[in-house]
Amino acid sequence: MILKSITSTLRTLLAAVVGVMWLHAPTFAGEIDFQRDILPIFNESCLDCHGPDEQESNFRVDSRVALLKGGDYGDPGIVPGNAEMSLLVKAVAYEDPDLQMPPDEKLSDDKIELIRQWVKQGAVWPGQMDAKLVREKSDHWSFQPVVRPEVPHIDVRSHRQSAIADKENPKRSSIDAFLLDRLGEEGLEYSPAADPRSLIRRVSIVLTGLAPTPEQVHNFVAEHENDSEQAYSHLVERLLASPQFGERWAQHWLDVIRWAETNGSESNMYRKNAWIYRDYVIRAFNEDKPYDQFLFEQIAGDTVGQGDATGYLVSGPHVPAATVGQEATARRQARADRMDEVLQTVGATAMGMTIGCARCHNHKFDPISIKDYYSMAAVFQDVEFGSRFPELSDDHPRRIRGKELYGQINNLRRQLREMGPWDEHWIGYKEVRFPATITQSVRLTFTKNSVRVDELEIFGKKERNRNFALASEGTKSYSPEEMAVLRGDLSNINDGEYGTDGWAGKKPEGTQDYPWVQLTFTQPQEIDRIRMSSNRGDFLETDYLTGLNFVGTDPYIVEVQTEDGQWKEVAGTKQHQTLNKQNQQRVAITKELQRLIELANEEGPKPSFVGRFVKPVTTYVFSRGSPENPGVEVVPAGLSELDGDLGLGSNAPGKQRRKAFADWVTDPENPLTARVAANRFWHHVFGQGIVPTTADFGAAGAPPTHPELLDWLAAEFVKPSEISMRSGPASVETVNSQSKVTRNTTPAAWSMKHLIRLMVMSDAFRQSSLPRQAGLDIDAGSALLWRFPPKRVEAEVIRDSILQASGVLNTSVGGRSFRIHNVKKKYSQWEVVDNYGPETWRRMIYQERMRRVDDQLFTAFDFPDCGQVQAKRPVSTTPLQALNLLNSDFVIDQSQRIAKRAEDESDGEMTKAVRRCFELLLTRQPTDAEFAACLQLAQRTDLAMVCRTIINTNEFAFLP
Incomplete structure (x- = not known):
């Protein structure tokens, strides 16, 4: 029993001693010697994983420069003089549970303290103090400067079977020179030229996203027979100048962002x-x-x-x-x-x-x-x-339109000032206007049982944009405590922040007092208007929510305190109603005023999600x-x-x-910007970039198939130099009913149209897409462009071309998106309610683009969800695509309209109507076999079924 007591006492004393030792960890007042104190620790505990043979997380301790650099986590291994910011100290001290080194067993406290003091004393490492942290430059191709390469010399006579005959092409474009030079290395050459019908369909879709009309095809074929080069140049310039060009190429940009x-x-x-x-x-x-x-x-x-x-x-x-x-x-x-x-x-x-x-x-x-x-x-x-x-800017279209409308609004305001106070409903808030008055306190009473206000703002005539109500201006807010509502903090009412966190007031039980709030300035101010809202944050940010409203219909009274302490009403719902009854002219003016405000809200500068x-x-x-x-x-x-x-x-x-x-x-010296842009344009013209990974020019991305061509394009983009019959901006002159394309001056630097023009004017773009066995054997993917690579068109092209064929496509440019979705509760999901009605007959770029929502039609055609960067859309083939193009409400409705149009334009004659359906959808006449089969189908069912069948063909969904 005595022995147990002695043992227990010794244990207690030992624990106390250890505790004291722990509280008083060793400190080293003297100078730390690296060779004696630090190097042995590194050799014994660190070098196996962080030395010359192996570097976990790219972290090394075998040199001072390596420690200064640190590893993959970014923090420097050591910050001389600052142990707290040194990753090495944090790791060995086990300060971070996710970063503990050595991982198997923690260093002793003595060793940790030695390292800590060594860093504090400047991390002196004899023989390495002069070594500087120098960052090695990458030798990866995309980080190297862009240098315009020499254009290869191509013997035209060796390529007689290429896209355009020699006599019509005295000088090949630089693009073709690079491509043909590379093809020559593989023993390949271009394919023959594409036929005119295929060419106009191809270039029209590439540049505008819309197939040509039958009339446009007919005119081009006729012009092409007389002068193919002039006809094609004319066509390209017309398409580049078309408003639909911007819609097409904007969609490409919207995809990637x-x-x-x-x-x-x-x-x-x-x-x-x-x-x-x-x-x-x-x-x-x-x-x-x-x-x-x-x-x-x-x-x-x-x-x-x-x-x-x-x-x-x-x-x-x-x-x-x-x-x-x-x-x-x-x-x-x-x-x-x-x-x-x-x-x-x-x-x-x-x-x-x-x-x-x-x-x-x-x-x-x-x-x-x-x-x-x-x-x-x-x-x-x-x-x-x-x-x-x-x-x-002042020349922005919305600014110009806004000035025009605001001028009309101010004219009406001048008339109303003689008729008493009035309300204006703007975006998310109501503005109450009244004759200018000087006061130090304003009281706003809501004549209803409860109210919520997210922000009150008070303005005057002199400093139009100065909000006197702000707490930061020294303004004090007050409302009786008995009117307070839980989570309705009064301080929110003038904190300058819009949103759901506002002031809430209620009518106290057993009283006749309505909720009110008072704002008192630091000194009297001249004021003439008040803005109020209940949820301006949500109203400015979102839409289509059930229960989304703001202070607009709530009855109210605005009072100001006079010099003698009395309260005077300057505006109020009842006062406005009384004035309106007394003056019908006032009613007409306020109605017109509100119409102009709504127009300004839509067409002038407006809060936007930017x-x-x-x-x-x-x-x-x-x-x-x-x-x-x-x-x-x-x-x-x-x-x-x-x-x-x-x-x-x-x-x-x-x-x-x-x-x-x-x-x-x-x-211009940044080597990535021009290369990336030029490659992206190439991708959308030819279906695949010179660098196939269009959003990754790094080591994990694919290398360029034609590096010299890519650099030439990048250099040409930044500083255009090529002047020939196929480059430079053009103008179209009409003389004696004949159109003539003439080239102007050197295109502007960084001109997107110039680079795209060069690409579509090349022989490479104009060649046939038909396969050749020699090409397939060497380059099955057509990356070397021995033919124009066939590709399926995007969902937007399919949809917009169907609308164009039926004759209902609305080609107006810009403006609010058309809706296909419901009005929803805040945390519910969006639902498609109408994706084929007349309100949706605009180009698909104007369809509301909602994340995580299947539009029940074109999502099947790899229409992006916009959750991930989509620099290159995937192309899938699924049964749902055919089913959607055969049985969806949209296709059924549009097929009936196409059939009706064909019948009307064929005087009701079925044989002509069948041929017209081919013209409207494929811009060509059917073959004898196609005509016979489709006529039989139309007689057995109806002409709309013929249209649905044509829409489901590969010819309709692929570039020729």
Whole structure:
């Protein structure tokens, strides 16, 4: 018993001693000697996994420079003088449960403290203190400067069977020279020229997304017989100048940036007026806006009066803050996810790089570090997903229209000022206007039992945009406590933030008092209008929700306090009603005023889902991508591999960051920008890019099939030089009913139409798509372009061509998207309710694009969901495609209309009507066998069934 007591006491004492030793971990006041104190630890515990033979996570400890560099996670292994920021110290001290080194057994406290002190004392490593951290440049082809190569010399006589006869082609284009040179190495040459009918169908669809009409085909064939070169040049220029060109090529851009009109995520909320950005893209292509300007405006358009262009930055999916909830870590993670969506968009479109791969560690294949990723994130720290009034220049179409309408609105306001106060209903809020009055306190009473207001704003005549109600102006808000409602904080009513978090008031039980709120300024102010709303955030951001409303019909009274402390009514629902009864002219004016306001809301500047701007915060590298593990601070910059230092600090304004980055990415010396764009144009003209992985120019992507041609195109794009019968902008002159195409001056730098023109004017584009055994044996995929590669047209081309054939296609350009979906509850799903009625007979680019929704028709044709970057649409073949083109409501309805049109244009004669159906859908006459079979089918069923059959043919769905 005594022995047990002694043993217990000894154990207690030993535990106490150990505890004291732990609390007082060893410290080393003297100078740490690397050879004596640190090197043995590295040799014994670190070098096996982080030495010259093996480098876990690319982290090495066998040199000071390697430690300064760090590994894949981005943080430097050591920061001399700062142990807390050194990854090596964090790892050996087991500070992070996910990063503990050595993993099998922790170092002793003495060894950990030695390493810590060594770093604090400057990490002195004898013999290596002069070694500098030098970043090795990549030798990957896409990071090398673009140098215009010499155009190969091609002996025309050796290619007599190619697309165009020698006498009509005295000088081949540079594109053909490169392609024929490569084909010659394989013993191949071009295929014969495509027939005129195939050629006009091909170029029309490639340039405008619409098949030619039978009349256009007839005219082209006739012109082609007289002068094939002139006829084709004329056709290309007409198509490039067509408004439908912008619609076609805008769709390609919208695919790669994943543009849609809903957020995705669980709620999949609608993005109100996101179509404003879509219209910007269409307009840019139609105007042939220089590509460098096009890209600059989408990154920093708010700095040059093109604020609608920044919809590009917020085109990807995101989780709204309301869905995330209030938990701080979840909000930080969601913000990081939204920033990643921005970087994915910029990386894929502007740079052809998978930037997102560096979010958690250095890129495994490309010279993109995790520090590069977060430096780019710093560029866009002022961007948030949401809506704002876009900044528009004075010559912007919406600004011009807005000025015209606002002038008319102000004329009516001048008349109303003599008739007493009135209401105006704007986008998401009601504005109450009354005669200017000086007061220090305003009281707003809602004559109903309960009310919710997200924001009150009060303005005056002198400083038109100064909101006197803001708490930041010193204004105090007050409402009796007995009127308070749970989660209706009074401070929200004048905090300057719109949204669902507002003030809520109720009528106290047993009283006759209606809910009211009072705002008191720091000093008297002259005011003449009040804005009020109940959920302006949702109203500006989304639409098509049940229960979405705002303060518009709620009865109210506005009172101001006079100098003697009395309250005076200056506006109110009943007062307005009384004035209207007394003055019918006032009623007519207010009605016309509201009509003009609604017109201005639609046609003038308007809040649109093109992003909103917030104050940028300091950016840190997130260890392993987690915002809960911030590491070293980074400043806004582009890729270090391409000298992306922007010369900015962490305190730089958001606009300055994005403008500097836009200047860097559009610099002619940036080797990625022009290459990526030129390759993307090539992909949409020929069906596959010179670099097949159009959004990945990195080591994991495919190499270019024609690297010299790609560089020539990139150089030509930035600085055009080729002047020949097949390049340069053209004009069409008509003399004596004959059209003549003449070439003008050298095309503008970065002209998108110029590069596309060069491609479609090439012999390569104009050759037949028919197979040849010699070509199939060597190049089955037609990547070397020994023939024009046949390809299935996109879902939009199929749909729009059907509408054109029936004669109901509405070709108006731009404007609000047409709806095919329901009005839904906030967290329910979208449902397709009408995808074939008259309201949907516009081009498919104007169909509301909703994420995670099957349109029950063309989704089967690989119509993108917009969740992932879609630089190259997949092409699948499924039974559902044939079923949709045979039995869907859309095809049945349109087939009946095509049949009716054919009958009307054939005087009701069935044989002519069958032939007319072929003309309308395939722009040709049927063969004898086709005619006999279709006539028999029409007689057995009806002519609409013949149309449905033709729509299901490969000829209708493929480029010839």
